Amino acid sequence: MVARLLRVRWEEELDSGYVAAARARGLSPRRVLWVHTLRNAAGPLCTAVGLSLPALVGGAVVVEQVFGWPGLGTVMVQAIGARDLPLLAGVNLLLALLVSLGGLLSDLLWMALDPRVRGT
Numbered sequence: 001m002v003a004r005l006l007r008v009r010w011e012e013e014l015d016s017g018y019v020a021a022a023r024a025r026g027l028s029p030r031r032v033l034w035v036h037t038l039r040n041a042a043g044p045l046c047t048a049v050g051l052s053l054p055a056l057v058g059g060a061v062v063v064e065q066v067f068g069w070p071g072l073g074t075v076m077v078q079a080i081g082a083r084d085l086p087l088l089a090g091v092n093l094l095l096a097l098l099v100s101l102g103g104l105l106s107d108l109l110w111m112a113l114d115p116r117v118r119g120t
Helices: 002-014 017-024 029-050 054-068 074-081 084-115
Strands: none
Touching: 002 029, 017 029, 029 084, 054 074, 054 084, 074 084
């Protein structure tokens, strides 16, 4: 998913006017590709990766159950089985904090990559 998103965004950036202007100025194709287009294409990619943390945790639950590794997923499954609502609420709170932290980190990374975002 990440590679496809980057490819689509990269192709959109390659069709933009500033890329044609950079090529007209005589910049090397490698510099145009890596410096000019990658920075602009990486912003939505950072957001997608940062907000994919819930999917990683959901996959961890399956892996923990299959291989018998103790972890947060196992704690969550045991809390559901035992109807331990305070523990389940705590796990959900932790997961919500992780998702929020992932969104914050992706926004900070996007700000570092794209200076146009800093002013908004």
